[in-house]
Amino acid sequence: MSIQHDESPKLMKGNEALAEAAIRANMQAYFGYPITPQSEILEYLTEQVPKRSKAVVLQAESEVASINMIYGAGGAGARVMTSSSSPGFSLMQEGISYIAAAEIPCLLVNVQRGGPGLGTIQPAQGDYFQATKGGGHGDYHIIVLAPNSVQEMADFVFEGFRLAEEYRMPALILADGAIGQMMEKVYLPKEGSLPFTQHDWATTGKPKSRERNFITSLHMEPDKMESVNLHLQDKYRKLRKEERYELFKVKDADIILVAFGLTARVCTKVMDLANEKGLRVGVVRPITLYPFPSDIIASLATPNRVFLTVEMNSGQMVEDVRLAVNGKSPVYFRGRMGGMIPTPEDILLEVEALAEKHNLIQV
Amino acid sequence: METKIDSMELVYAKPETLTDTPMHYCPGCGHGVAHKILMEVIDEMGITENTIGVAPVGCSVFAYMYMNVDMQEAAHGRASAAATGIKRVLPDKFVFSYQGDGDLAAIGTAETIHTVNRGENILMVFINNGIYGMTGGQMAPTSLAGMKTSTSPYGRDCATMGTPIKMTELIANLPGAYYVTRQSVHTPAAVRKLKKAIKASFEAQKQKKGTCFIEIVSNCPSGWKMTPLESNDWMEKNMFPYYTPGDIKVPQEMK
Numbered sequence: 001m002s003i004q005h006d007e008s009p010k011l012m013k014g015n016e017a018l019a020e021a022a023i024r025a026n027m028q029a030y031f032g033y034p035i036t037p038q039s040e041i042l043e044y045l046t047e048q049v050p051k052r053s054k055a056v057v058l059q060a061e062s063e064v065a066s067i068n069m070i071y072g073a074g075g076a077g078a079r080v081m082t083s084s085s086s087p088g089f090s091l092m093q094e095g096i097s098y099i100a101a102a103e104i105p106c107l108l109v110n111v112q113r114g115g116p117g118l119g120t121i122q123p124a125q126g127d128y129f130q131a132t133k134g135g136g137h138g139d140y141h142i143i144v145l146a147p148n149s150v151q152e153m154a155d156f157v158f159e160g161f162r163l164a165e166e167y168r169m170p171a172l173i174l175a176d177g178a179i180g181q182m183m184e185k186v187y188l189p190k191e192g193s194l195p196f197t198q199h200d201w202a203t204t205g206k207p208k209s210r211e212r213n214f215i216t217s218l219h220m221e222p223d224k225m226e227s228v229n230l231h232l233q234d235k236y237r238k239l240r241k242e243e244r245y246e247l248f249k250v251k252d253a254d255i256i257l258v259a260f261g262l263t264a265r266v267c268t269k270v271m272d273l274a275n276e277k278g279l280r281v282g283v284v285r286p287i288t289l290y291p292f293p294s295d296i297i298a299s300l301a302t303p304n305r306v307f308l309t310v311e312m313n314s315g316q317m318v319e320d321v322r323l324a325v326n327g328k329s330p331v332y333f334r335g336r337m338g339g340m341i342p343t344p345e346d347i348l349l350e351v352e353a354l355a356e357k358h359n360l361i362q363v
Numbered sequence: 364m365e366t367k368i369d370s371m372e373l374v375y376a377k378p379e380t381l382t383d384t385p386m387h388y389c390p391g392c393g394h395g396v397a398h399k400i401l402m403e404v405i406d407e408m409g410i411t412e413n414t415i416g417v418a419p420v421g422c423s424v425f426a427y428m429y430m431n432v433d434m435q436e437a438a439h440g441r442a443s444a445a446a447t448g449i450k451r452v453l454p455d456k457f458v459f460s461y462q463g464d465g466d467l468a469a470i471g472t473a474e475t476i477h478t479v480n481r482g483e484n485i486l487m488v489f490i491n492n493g494i495y496g497m498t499g500g501q502m503a504p505t506s507l508a509g510m511k512t513s514t515s516p517y518g519r520d521c522a523t524m525g526t527p528i529k530m531t532e533l534i535a536n537l538p539g540a541y542y543v544t545r546q547s548v549h550t551p552a553a554v555r556k557l558k559k560a561i562k563a564s565f566e567a568q569k570q571k572k573g574t575c576f577i578e579i580v581s582n583c584p585s586g587w588k589m590t591p592l593e594s595n596d597w598m599e600k601n602m603f604p605y606y607t608p609g610d611i612k613v614p615q616e617m618k
């Protein structure tokens with residue numbers, strides 16, 4: 001899908017660009033509950049939508065209610081979205097499991113903050129496991145897109161709706177407090193440029209001409225329940241063709257940094273600083289965290305290369321990097337937690353130490 | 364002997380809004396009758412094509428197997444949130460939720476109160492059998508004082524377990540509640556009254572009046588460990604004095 005954009009840019013906050021993009025993507029319903037650092041999404045929608053569209057925007061009594069309203073409205077065939085931040089997103093997990101099982105397309109947004117518990121309102125990436133490994137109960141996955149700019153906050157709304165509807169599953173934009181709050185130049189996607197097709201499975205009222213539609217996740221017979229699972233797993237295999245990533249100078253790199261979202265911005269800066277010092281450093285930025293771009297990472301793994309994964313957590317994506325590398329290169333991890341953002345200087349020190357350890361210093 | 368079927372008079376037919384799937388309910392359980400009455404009204408009003416229902420988690424989790432209308436099966440307690448989602452995007456359709464007492468008055472309390480408080484234009488059907496039927500007879504928020512269940516084996520002690528909650532009276536206080544009534548399905552007369560209440564609720568929904576809420580006080584022969592007849596008798600003697608059938612909130616224009 002190629003998104004059509006406005007010719008001139010706007011200066012906007014990540015959360016607001018996302019909300020504006022949702023209106024332009026002809027979102028039909030939004031249900032949400034306030035939580036920092038993403039409340040601007042609900043605020044922007046409650047202000048703009050009544051003036052511009054017929055969409056439903058409803059502040060629910062909780063994230064539990066929001067996600068179940070998404071279940072209902074999405075099941076009724078509407079293009080639906082909700083957003084939250086880490087503690088609220090945890091509350092949605094049961095509902096997301098039901099939605100994944102019932103194959104209802106919807107767009108979810110988690111503008112992550114530091115945890116565990118009530119944590120902090122500062123940015124973090126501690127929900128990677130929750131987002132990419134299922135998060136709720138049972139065997140399921142959701143599509144996970146990791147934006148690293150305000151531009152991608154807007155674009156991934158279109159991309160997320162498209163993927164969710166094509167694969168009949170939830171798509172998640174996994175951002176963080178910094179991407180949500182920062183202001184940047186953005187070329188907004190053009191209104192109405194995302195096609196919508198009516199779903200024949202939706203519960204819209206049963207005409208005489210068809211059998212009733214019902215939406216459920218309940219299958220009491222084990223063989224039926226297994227076949228539903230096999231179907232989901234088959235879908236997840238097909239989804240792998242949607243893997244997306246960005247590569248910077250990896251071809252000749254001795255050290256490959258792997259990072260997503262905000263930390264990928266830090267890492268491209270580290271790459272520049274290291275290159276100036278004569279170190280051959282490249283960056284892999286996974287854009288889809290699920291499906292994870294394993295193949296490209298596997299293809300880069302050679303014995304004379306070193307991987308360093310950088311995250312704002314205690315080391316979550318690094319597990320997927322290790323699985324992809326499969327022992328062919330050493331894989332290291334560097335992270336900050338609790339709302340701390342790693343500085344380029346910090347990571348550069350780590351890169352220099354690795355270069356020395358592995359004799360990668362070229363003069 | 365030869366029988367001539369075509370000479371017989373058709374006195375009763377199953378409404379098209381019920382599927383042919385045999386119901387799994389225990390003999391004598393009120394759920395089956397409540398399903399039938401609800402579907403009969405939808406059939407008689409000719410609104411099948413425009414009706415979407417939401418089933419709960421509880422004994423009636425399979426309602427969508429029996430009700431021949433478009434249906435969704437919601438998570439435990441969340442039926443009214445799912446119904447809100449449906450109604451908000453399809454405001455001209457008829458939407459109902461159908462929930463047990465554990466679903467609506469324990470785990471789903473917040474959703475129940477806020478759905479009614481917003482005055483969602485839906486019909487909420489609430490089956491109160493004073494027990495968790497599906498999971499095998501545990502104490503419900505509506506179990507009577509002193510009632511023995513598998514998790515209150517010495518009887519419900521209100522001092523430590525709370526008093527049986529009158530959810531219907533509670534939500535009737537909210538301005539969003541348009542029509543609130545308590546009914547039952549244990550006698551033909553009760554069934555006729557319930558039918559009228561359901562019909563009135565869908566009429567109100569058409570006019571976008573707010574939430575209509577029908578509690579159906581029902582039995583649970585298996586959970587209460589009684590025969591169907593005993594359970595109906597016990598219900599009249601013990602449930603009705605506390606959960607007394609009758610209208611709780613009727614708007615002037617409906618009287």
Ligand SMILES: Cc1ncc(C[n+]2csc(CCOP(=O)(O)OP(=O)(O)O)c2C)c(N)n1
Pocket residue numbers: 420421422423439462463464465466467490492494495496497498503
């Ligand atoms: C989140 C969650 N918690 C618990 C359960 C287990 N559970 C299933 S049905 C039920 C109680 C149902 O009782 P009620 O709502 O009164 O309906 P009834 O079966 O009596 O008709 C419970 C606790 C569940 N399915 N999901």
